[in-house]
Amino acid sequence: MKSLHITELGDASLQSYLETRRMLLRQADVLCVRIAKMEPVRTMEEMEQLLALDHDRKLVMDMIASCSYVIEWLETGRRPGNRRGIERRAGYQREIPMDPSRLPAVSDRGAEPSSAGGMNEAARFRLEGALRGLTERERSCYTLAHGESFSFAEIAAMLNISKSSVGTYMVRAQRKVEDNICIHILVG
Known part of the structure; x- marks a missing residue:
């Protein structure tokens, strides 16, 4: 049975994510070295061990990618991968909904022409x-x-x-x- 090692990561700050990513990069390097030492594979048991190590390496790489994503978000203040930030939205995305009761009253088509010579008509x-x-x-x-x-x-x-x-x-x-x-x- 595998023993599970739990590490207390502390608060979710930029520094803690950077340290976590460094630790994960070291672990990924260790796994890559172990995989390289196992090759060439000669038995089925070695193949299973190699596949287990490769699976662990992939998990660590996914964690590194997640940490990098969060680090970029914390450093830039923007969601990574977005083409436009909130300040560069298109015109229709910048529209601000307004309460219709605050809009100026507009006369309808059936209104009487103004007294200034029928300007509405x-x-x-x-x-x-x-x-x-x-x-x-x-x-x-x-x-x-x-x-x-x-x-x-x-x-x-x-x-x-x-x-x-x-x-x-x-x-x-x-x-x-x-x-x-x-x-x-x-x-x-």
Whole structure:
């Protein structure tokens, strides 16, 4: 029966992980030397001993990898392997949810025109004219994003297209709307 040796590692600090990794590296070296001395294998018993030592070496190597992972995390403050840290997230990942009650009130379409010469009606006319120049997909993306305040990911899921396609449609739609509004202002 094998005896199990338990080592008290102390607190989980960077120093304790570095010391543990050093100890494991020494143990892995000892196992590698023992494996090298056993070769060439001549009997079945030697083969079983060699396989047991190799199994132990693999376990120690896995522990070394785990310690290295934790050490990198403690040294950098980031999860190892991540391509982006929290400070380098994409725009949609940086969005901060907000309570709708704190947003400014927006008048709906049925509201009365303002007393300043029907500005709401004129603005709505220009916008409808600008939207006429869009394709059906561009119009859908534009109205869902600007009118309904859906994110690109939500729009992509609703329309069954990729998020990058939504972005492309939005860029095209925005450009066309800006051009069409300028034309309506000049003509009107």
